[in-house]
Amino acid sequence: MTTTYAVLSEGLEKRFGDVHALRGLDLAVAEGTVCGVLGRNGAGKTTAVRVLTTLTAPDGGSARIAGHDVVREAGAVRAAIGVTGQSASVDGELSGRQNLRLFARLLKYRGEVARTRADELLERFELTDAADRPARTYSGGMRRRLDLAASLLARPQVLFLDEPTTGLDPHSRNQIWAAVRELAGRGTTVLLTTQYLEEADQLADDIVLVDSGRAAHSGSPAELKARIGSYAEVVVAHASALGPAAAVLDQLTGTEPVLDHERRTVGAVTTDPSLTLPRIVRELDAAGAAAIDASLRPPTLDEVFLRLTGRGTPIKETAA
Amino acid sequence: MSTDALVTERRTTDATAPTHTPVADGLAVLGRHLQRIKATPGVLILTQTMPITMLLFFGYVFGSALAVPGREYRAFLVPGLLAATAANGVMTGMFQSAQDCHRGVMDRFRTLPMSRSAVPFGQTAADVLTTAVGLVPLMLVGLAVGWRIEGGPAAAVGAFGLLLLFRFATSWVGCWLGLLIRNEEAAGQLGASTFILPLLSSAYIPTDNLPGWLRTLAEWNPISAVAAAARDLFGNAAPAADAAWPVAHPVAGTLLWSAVLLAVAVPLSVRLYSRGGE
Incomplete structure (x- = not known):
């Protein structure tokens, strides 16, 4: 047809x-x-x-x-x-x-x-x-x-x-x-x-x-x-936990984590559909990284474009 | 919620008329403009008040300082104000089509399978109808302050017709300018400055005493021909024989000016409407 x-x-x-x-x-x-x-x-x-x-x-x-x-x-x-x-x-x-x-x-x-x-x-x-x-x-x-x-x-x-x-x-x-x-x-x-x-x-x-x-x-x-994956983000209680948390995410997602020391967060993109939030939390706990918040969410549009076109947000746009 | 409101078989049987029905489409757009006036009557009242205020202001303040041969100034001024009002189509037409562009209404029309001339035609025709009504209060106040219709009923009807024809022509010019400008505020600003046009004509003052070049300029202003035609047909003043051709032959002059403006503005407006200002 x-x-x-x-x-x-x-x-x-x-x-x-x-x-x-x-x-x-x-x-x-x-x-x-x-x-x-x-x-x-x-x-x-x-x-x-x-x-x-x-x-x-x-x-x-x-x-x-x-x-x-x-x-x-x-x-x-x-x-x-x-x-x-x-x-x-x-x-x-x-x-x-x-x-x-x-x-x-x-x-x-x-x-x-x-x-x-x-x-x-x-x-x-x-x-x-x-x-x-x-x-x-x-x-x-x-x-x-x-x-x-x-x-x-x-x-x-x-x-x-x-x-x-x-x-x-x-x-x-x-x-x-x-x-x-x-x-x-x-x-x-x-x-x-x-x-x-x-x-x-x-x-x-x-x-x-x-x-x-x-x-x-x-x-x-x-x-x-499937192509753009999800974004795993963890907030830790103390800056000292950033390192261990990053190591966990690195191991789970296979992509290089991004650290934000000011917000005490670490995030990484994953294209593995079997990766779940409970597993991330368990692994963090096992590694002794005291997480106070964790999320696994679809990437924002900017993250999508960054992944697919290799370019980030160009300029601050005016409202539509 | 009825689902059938959204998708059923396309169109009902009596809705399969051909796409090109300029008259029906034009009438629908005309109806839209009349509904707008009904919805915002303040705008119409305001545009009526302006020439009446000018009649009283010019007529009594300037009138005492101006000497007009043979006629009292207010009787001279009324046909001039009628001509100036007819010329105002530039302002109203420009504002209307710029506003419709600005607010996206024009683009809604442009996505419909309708005649490409219907929108400018409906807009200008509605403008002529409102002007026909709008000239009446000015004429009544004119009669109250000393203006008289002295050329007979047929000539008076002719004068009224010429005024409306000229309004139709200026309205098309305005429509074209508005489609070009596409911005409500800019059209409003530019529209306000069109009050200068009748000042450079015989609408408010006799042109005989102006210096040579200025007199030529004023007499070749189309508004002068319209004012002279109104004065001639209403029996207020005969055309000056030594004036420029359109003023010396004001009826022919008005017809010709209107025809020229329409011949230029109608195709330009329709083309610009079709292309969406590119």
Whole structure:
């Protein structure tokens, strides 16, 4: 059986003056799957979404969405997609209901159908009570839900979510996640960008790590995690225990531990899935290293990039 | 929570209209702008108050110091203020489209399978409709302070039509500038400085006494032609025969200026909207 790709890009290039935002980005998202595009601020995630959703013309390369070329068949692409995120927003002066009715009309739903469709989505996203208030009075989470509702009016084949949960509280984030899972479960292809490894892990069938405008790595969350491993960290009571604790971690993980004398911590990356926290604690105890805290957690995004690209955090980025 | 709200079969049967329906799309966008005005009526009231304040201020403070041949200054000033209001489309159009770019609404429209001319058309058409309503209070106050409609009803309707046509043209120019600027604050700043434009025209003062080069500049300002056309058609003052061509033939001048502005701004706006400011 051949795979049909809902999103397929080859060698996408985009420059903004001196900034080379996309440097040959390849993406392939199979129909009906969720692709998590993971990257730090400035990696090119938003530019990629803008090119794929016809908002920005690429300088080079090509991309097809649901089989249609983003440049030559932009109209057909627009008829197949929904977009939510940093770049596509609703009108803050209009109420949630007015916004959804407007977009429904522009999506060629007529009169009564447009009204019904708007009300359906308001209810689905628990916005019925706030439906007649100006959208500018909504909380961040409500606003994001309204954005998502607007992008789902036409029941798109491919949904683009550009950092859908950045800046949201956990409850709102869970609501967005639930909607994404439901859409994915019913066959919608989803491409979402995120800065959070956890989010990509939770939602995506495949993760593409984007760094400096190109795909640095791609694979399933399990493959990615196997490759990047976990991070074992131990806090000791006295600086004198740092040495013995480091020796234990060195022996257990096979990688060189990193010592932080100020915080009295020692940490090391492990790719051994059988290594457990109790074992680490037992070995520390046996070695006489008095640990007061220990953890075995997924690495942060910065640690992932450090492992996969050999480069650490470049510059302190501004908020998204 | 109903799951069917999210994904079922694509579109209902009566929602399979073709993608390119510029008129229906334009009307939907127009409706959006009218809803915005209804949601924030303060903005409209504020824009109404400004020319009325200027009428009273200029009319009574400057009016006593200015000598206008044959006519009282306030009767001269009202058509000028109407023309200046028509020129304000640059400011409102620029602010509106810059705000929509800035806040991401423009990009939402641009991801929809809708006509590429609908957004600028809906915006400018809504602006003309609000201006049609907005000119009325100014005219009523004008009538109260001594201005008269003396050219007959047909000519008066013609004057009103010309004012709206010019507003439509300036609104498109503003729309284009806003798409170019894309920044709400910058558009607001630049918009505020457009008050200079009618000062360099015959809107508030007769141009006859200006020094030669300044007079030429002022008379080739499109606002002068519009003001002269309004004065002519409302029967307040005949066009000056020795003035520059658009002012000496103000009706033709206004039509021509509007046509030129539209011929330039419409394609530029639609192209810029389609490309997203690149």
